[in-house]
Amino acid sequence: MPSFAKDPVSDPARTAALRSAELTRFQAQVDADAEVLGELLDDSLEYTHSNGELDTKKSFIESLTTGRRDYVATTPDILSIRINGDIGIIRGKAKVTVADNGQSRDLDLGYVDVWVWKDGRWRMTTWLSARYPGPAAQVPAPPSAPTVR
Amino acid sequence: MPVTRTLSILLVALGVATCAWAAPRGDEASARAAILERFAAAQRNDVAALDRMLADDLDYCTVRGVCQTKQEYLGRLKSGAMKYQSIDPVVDRAKLFADSAVISGRATVTATRDGVTQSIRFSFVGVLAWRDDRWVLTTWSATPLEGAS
Numbered sequence: 001m002p003s004f005a006k007d008p009v010s011d012p013a014r015t016a017a018l019r020s021a022e023l024t025r026f027q028a029q030v031d032a033d034a035e036v037l038g039e040l041l042d043d044s045l046e047y048t049h050s051n052g053e054l055d056t057k058k059s060f061i062e063s064l065t066t067g068r069r070d071y072v073a074t075t076p077d078i079l080s081i082r083i084n085g086d087i088g089i090i091r092g093k094a095k096v097t098v099a100d101n102g103q104s105r106d107l108d109l110g111y112v113d114v115w116v117w118k119d120g121r122w123r124m125t126t127w128l129s130a131r132y133p134g135p136a137a138q139v140p141a142p143p144s145a146p147t148v149r
Numbered sequence: 150m151p152v153t154r155t156l157s158i159l160l161v162a163l164g165v166a167t168c169a170w171a172a173p174r175g176d177e178a179s180a181r182a183a184i185l186e187r188f189a190a191a192q193r194n195d196v197a198a199l200d201r202m203l204a205d206d207l208d209y210c211t212v213r214g215v216c217q218t219k220q221e222y223l224g225r226l227k228s229g230a231m232k233y234q235s236i237d238p239v240v241d242r243a244k245l246f247a248d249s250a251v252i253s254g255r256a257t258v259t260a261t262r263d264g265v266t267q268s269i270r271f272s273f274v275g276v277l278a279w280r281d282d283r284w285v286l287t288t289w290s291a292t293p294l295e296g297a298s
């Protein structure tokens with residue numbers, strides 16, 4: 001029986017594992033940890049930034065390890081997790097401080113990402129984010145949301 | 150000849166049984182087509198067609214990062230608060246999973262929102278689920294392409 005045959009909706013452990021993988025990924029991006037990202041990002045990754053720029057797994061990790069893109073801090077807030085067979089879909093928002101080529105910006109993002117369950121673990125295959133309009137104060141982070149630095 | 154006829158019947162029966170066992174599931178072409186049909190229905194402001202194409206648990210996240218339910222999205226079309234004028238979509242990539250497909254692409258949309266007509270070019274990700282022998286859209290997210298006309 002393939003690993004995805006078990007209904008993950010009734011498998012809280014797999015949902016918890018996805019939530020944990022998501023938070024670990026945010027931390028790894030702040031840390032520019034290529035090893036952890038290499039494990040959490042699927043080779044098929046398409047990472048669409050909020051300006052429409054598209055990265056592959058290789059180009060995304062390189063942008064972090066070379067310092068071309070620097071996630072200074074991230075406060076993620078997972079709003080929902082939905083699992084359908086072998087994929088998991090996370091919808092969330094994040095307050096992100098990012099330095100691109102030396103310029104620092106604060107972004108309030110809404111995002112959707114898709115993870116695939118492979119070989120007993122989750123890997124992110126798709127990310128797309130959009131910026132909320134207006135000042136950052138319009139989208140306050142909940143008190144419980146961890147800030148990843 | 151009776152033997153030949155018997156063999157023919159057996160082969161036909163085997164073929165039917167094989168088709169029934171290999172339950173037809175959407176392939177990449179049908180997933181791409183489903184996304185384009187969704188765009189076409191939106192351009193026609195065809196709420197009845199969209200109602201069939203959208204999952205009841207749809208998460209529809211706009212280029213502004215705001216997410217709507219199926220009822221909210223269709224409600225704005227029904228009321229005329231949102232009216233599509235033209236849509237020019239391109240499907241760039243499709244990833245097929247066990248019961249899902251993740252489609253990404255770009256589109257230029259001209260629409261009238263709350264009386265204001267605007268054109269916007271954006272990247273999108275749509276997640277389709279294979280339910281009741283057809284694809285339905287369960288998640289939609291889009292982000293503007295900066296610098297685009």
